[in-house]
Amino acid sequence: MKGVIQRLDHIGIAVRDSRERLGFWADLLGLELERAEAVPSEGVRTWFLDAGRTHIELLESLDEQGPIAKFLKKKGEGIHHLCLEVDDVDAILLRLTARGIDPLSPGVRDGAGGCRVAFFHPKVTGGVLLELSQKPRETTPRQELPFSPGHLVVLYLSNPRERLVGVIRSLDATGLSLEGMDLEAWDDWVSQHARAEESPISPSLQYFPMSRVDKMLADQDSPNLPSFTRRFEERTGRRLSETLTGLLESGS
Numbered sequence: 644m645k646g647v648i649q650r651l652d653h654i655g656i657a658v659r660d661s662r663e664r665l666g667f668w669a670d671l672l673g674l675e676l677e678r679a680e681a682v683p684s685e686g687v688r689t690w691f692l693d694a695g696r697t698h699i700e701l702l703e704s705l706d707e708q709g710p711i712a713k714f715l716k717k718k719g720e721g722i723h724h725l726c727l728e729v730d731d732v733d734a735i736l737l738r739l740t741a742r743g744i745d746p747l748s749p750g751v752r753d754g755a756g757g758c759r760v761a762f763f764h765p766k767v768t769g770g771v772l773l774e775l776s777q778k779p780r781e782t783t784p785r786q787e788l789p790f791s792p793g794h795l796v797v798l799y800l801s802n803p804r805e806r807l808v809g810v811i812r813s814l815d816a817t818g819l820s821l822e823g824m825d826l827e828a829w830d831d832w833v834s835q836h837a838r839a840e841e842s843p844i845s846p847s848l849q850y851f852p853m854s855r856v857d858k859m860l861a862d863q864d865s866p867n868l869p870s871f872t873r874r875f876e877e878r879t880g881r882r883l884s885e886t887l888t889g890l891l892e893s894g895s
């Protein structure tokens with residue numbers, strides 16, 4: 644059967660001051676901030692916190708006339724909506740509308756992160772706004788990709804839009820640890836090595852859950868751009884694998 648609920652994706656909480664509330668949820672409770680996103684069309688800024696198999700979404704109003712501002716005025720801070728992840732939002736919509744239960748606005752909408760969403764009014768759910776959300780197909784790399792520890796990759800994070808270059812130290816379906824640096828620091832780092840400077844920018848080891856990874860590209864030559872590894876070696880006359888202490892040990 645299509646139109647099956649997969650899990651509780653997140654609980655949305657309307658807050659007046661996100662910095663104050665992040666102080667509790669992130670700093671004190673220790674939930675990791677996965678992404679922050681402003682959705683001007685909805686008049687809202689959202690903060691997604693990783694809560695294990697689900698998320699807490701803090702919603703702050705950007706617009707006096709927006710839905711969150713109205714919610715806060717009417718009810719104060721509190722649970723604004725629940726979001727269930729579904730395999731096929733169209734199939735569920737069809738089933739519900741056939742029973743006379745219509746979504747808030749007709750049809751399926753494009754939500755944050757490429758999701759397709761539909762909302763149902765609190766009066767049909769028992770007092771809470773319900774979001775049904777279908778994830779876009781395959782936005783995260785899967786385990787069978789030809790990446791393994793020791794490979795140099797360029798990592799694109801979904802949000803905030805960070806790009807990193809580095810060597811995979813460990814990798815499984817849930818996440819990877821990368822020893823490397825911000826893509827923007829790479830050129831400086833290479834320059835320091837080319838000039839044999841004393842205190843180069845040092846790569847750091849960071850862990851990224853797959854949910855934060857937008858895409859990952861292998862470092863390889865392309866027709867008009869040589870690989871990072873090749874550029875490093877041509878500019879410095881040194882082998883990248885020997886320069887990055889402890890790096891590439893399983894890849895070369």
Ligand code: CO
Pocket residue numbers: 653655700724726774
């Ligand atoms: Co939401």
